[in-house]
Amino acid sequence: MNRINSICRNFLCGASSDYKNPPNINWDICCMTKDEGGLGIKEAKIWNKALLGKYVWWLANKKDHFWVRWVNHVYMKDTSWTDYMASSDCSWSLKKIVLIMSIFKQAYVSNNWLNSSKEYSVKAGYDWLRGPQPKVEWSYVCWNHLNLPKTSFICWEFMHKRLPTRDRLLRMGCPIDPVCSTCCQAPETHSHLVYECAYAIECFKLLHCRQHICLRVQELVHWFSTVRRPTKLQKRFIGACHVAVIYWLWRIRNEAKMNAVVRRPEVLVSQILHDMKARVLALNNAPPLPRDQAWFQNL
């Protein structure tokens, strides 16, 4: 299971399967759901336990299955599944299932799973093993379906402060100039790159004029719910433009570093709006509401 996790982790950071260096983002974070700030990847060790929980469910419910009848007849006999301890002559696989049995005993007994009319599902077992996790408020903006996947991924790294900005590279020991390559005026940090850099402020100001949005993702979430009542499509469009700007700020920073070229903010914002409108028209099968049509014409 560790090997499977390692191959998945290396695939995510574009490395070969035997890559040994630590990943850019903790694997535990990647394995959280998108609502919790992760990528929704299944953690192989926990998923394996949840799958084995299905056998425990069969044994606990005396499922009419050949394997269950055999285990009951040969090993468990009249012992209750909650009290059964694996004997030394048990197979390796049964010993593992008995181990999982002791983990799931609490869920089946204390959480009344056995009294429920529902069948055990691997997803329910997986969620129970992971336990309740706090949610993040920005996942709606980050994983909006109008976003391009590459923009969502960069936004996700940004929200976790895991982009390889110059301050992080310096902390890792890379001999690098700390000054922002886009504006050449201040040290480059996550906060500077998106919220404080003169270039970023100008980009968001142009978007602000066109769409009336605020600067930070957290403020955007607040704005969606309280300040105004945009339609669902408008919310998604604004969120997607915001995420696209974060992606492009990172890309422009890289272009400035490699080629010493920075495109004008008005060109960038016009391009983002043009691309997003084309994407909305391509993805939206239903005709837009009259309110949306008027809003789009004013962009």
Ligand SMILES: [Zn+2]
């Ligand atoms: Zn800057």
